[in-house]
Amino acid sequence: MSTATSQTDQDKQAFWQQLQSFVGKEIGPPQPAPDEVNIPMIRHWCEAIGDNNPIYLDSAAAAASVHQQIVAPPTMLQAWVMAGIKPRVVSETSPYEEMNQLLFSHNFTSVVATNCEQTYDRYLHPGDKLSMTTTIDSISPEKTTALGTGHFITTRQDYFDQNNQRVGSMLFRIIRFRPAARKETASNAVRPRPATTHDNxxxxxxxxxxxxxxxxxxxxxxxxxxxxxxxxxxxxxxxxxxxxxxxxxxxxxxxxxxxxxxxxxxxxxxxxxxxxxxxxxxxxxxxxxxxxxxxxxxxxxxxxxxxxxxxxxxxxxxx
Amino acid sequence: MTLLSLTISDVEVGQELPPLDIVLTRTLITATAIASRDYQEVHHDPSIAVERGSQDIIMNILTTNGFVGRYITDWAGPNTFIKSVKVRLGVPNYPGETMKMRGKVTAVTGNDVTVVVTGSNSMGDHVTATIEIALP
Structure with a gap:
């Protein structure tokens, strides 16, 4: 038994070292925003969210504010660089895909987003043209959560303007996990269903x-x-x-x-x-x-x- | 609509933000996903959402951020500079639910204010957020 355990420990150690080798790597080339920061997209966003802050669409109100001119809602940061309806082509050799394949091969097959942290260096104005870089920021040791056992993966996205000045950044954390125990039974029958009612x-x-x-x-x-x-x-x-x-x-x-x-x-x-x-x-x-x-x-x-x-x-x- | 704009002298630790209840219609969840250019099916296609293990379509994260930003400036007004929005995600926002947004000032340092916001629905907290703003 003890030999088997130490073998498992060695495997775990090797896997952990392999995982850590991805930290700090950029996922691929910078992603350019398809469009400049623009009033129509700001309008769609403000209408959908119901955001009536006048600095986003009313130039007179914006001029009278500390912002002095029309600005985009800061929480739109990520929206400017979204790929849209056509998924972005992801190279299978990107470090992110390699990391995911490694996690997948160890049965960490499920994913849930847990945290999103945006920091704004400045507000954006119509005409700003962004690009974004993504780096693997950190990978946690194996953790057991209510969802199952897995690793928290944090990626960092930095957003730059047309002058290559950083305008904001985002830390995005997910957990890649093994869905909690699903024992196969001989008969392959599923567990009896609970009797659910309106009240439970x-x-x-x-x-x-x-x-x-x-x-x-x-x-x-x-x-x-x-x-x-x-x-x-x-x-x-x-x-x-x-x-x-x-x-x-x-x-x-x-x-x-x-x-x-x-x-x-x-x-x-x-x-x-x-x-x-x-x-x-x-x-x-x-x-x-x-x-x-x-x-x-x-x-x-x-x-x-x-x-x-x-x-x-x-x-x-x-x- | 004229928005009140706060200055730092209007704010103190422990102050509560006016509550905001967002009724989550299917139109709202879809429109906000598309306005943020997020075309993942789980945000607009109920049958695919169910196939992937969800109960229905769900609000996307960009929109959650957007509502947190709106909730802050609905209260603090156009002279707010939002410095950061840090969200922790909980239960999903499904159509038919109402997201109840509540917030409280937790720190005031110089012109900087920290606010903690929760957005909860019938299942629990959808979002817990810490927002740092600067006021004139």
Whole structure:
């Protein structure tokens, strides 16, 4: 066992070094904006967003402001360089594609954007002609999140004007991850569907979006689970979802052997978990040996997609 | 429409921005995606969005940035200089939802103001943003 583990560690180390070699690389040649900064695009943007700030379209108001002339909304920065309806041709030999292929080959196949940070050196004026460079800024070590295990990838885009002066920059962070555990069962059956109703489907939808919610009465503030229309404490029908921190304790558990339901693996532990917020949920364990189960043990709640349409909370029991 | 324009003396730490609720229609999500030249199908084609695992079309990130920018200048007015907009993304913005935008001043240093903004819908926070602006 120990040899196998050290082999895995070596593989991981080699993969990590390969990943790090991409940091600092430019993705390809600078991308020119197809058009100058222009009033028609500003108008479309302001109309769609409902932005009535007059400095973007009213020259008299703009002249009277600190900006002194018409300027583009600063948050339009990225829009000026968007490729449009025809996707930009991406070379397969670009470092970004090579990095993605490497991640893909290690089963980090899913992607979700997490952060976007724009900094503006100056506001843009009609007539400015931009170009953009993209660099791989940083790659995080492997992290386990509610979505699954993966690496955060941050790219940096720098925007330059016609005089090659930088006008702004953007850090854009995504996570490339392995979708959380999807165990193949012998029968290939999928896990039984939850019985969803008008009153609880929002809770399952939340899981699908990587959020574990608890219902809170907006009148008396009492938390409750499972989801229901009426507060059992004060009978108010007004409530709001609050996100659980995702930690708890084993209140009790059983190990079921029979009857066996297709789509589940047996022996199947079923746990009652007291969330630290004070509500109790039923769930199965994940990444946990049955021998490690004990009443009172701390758990982390992990949200896992059991198939494309179902994400459920599982308890990862502390050793 | 005349917008009030704030100066630095109008602003103090803890001040709350007037709330802004954005009703997310299908037209709004599509129009904003196209206005930002973002033609990815998940922002306008419901059947492809569902095929890719989404519940419906979703607002694109450029538009999220745009609403954060608008929310700031709706409050602070035309003499605002936005220095940076840093957003953390959460649950998607689907049609049929309402994005409730709320904000608070968290720091004032010289002429620089830091504002924290959230945009939430029925599922939770769509966006949590930190914006740095300069006021005259």
């Amino acid at each position: 489907s929002w809770w399952f939808d939340g899981l699908q979006n990587a959020k574990l919610f608890i219902q809170r009465c907006t009148k008396c503030q009492a938390l409750r689970f499972p989801p229901g229309p009426v507060c059992p404490t004060c009978v108010s029908m007004d409530w709001e979802p609050v996100e659980a921190v995702g930690t708890g304790t084993i209140h009790s558990f059983v190990i079921t052997h029979y009857p066996q339901v297709p789509g589940l693996e047996y022996p199947l532990p079923v746990l009652l978990i007291d969330l630290d917020e004070g509500v109790r949920m039923v769930m199965n364990p994940i990444d946990t040996d049955i021998a490690d189960l004990a009443i009172g043990k701390k758990v982390d709640i992990v949200l896992c997609a059991t198939d494309d349409d179902l994400t459920l909370p599982f308890a990862k029991v502390h050793k």
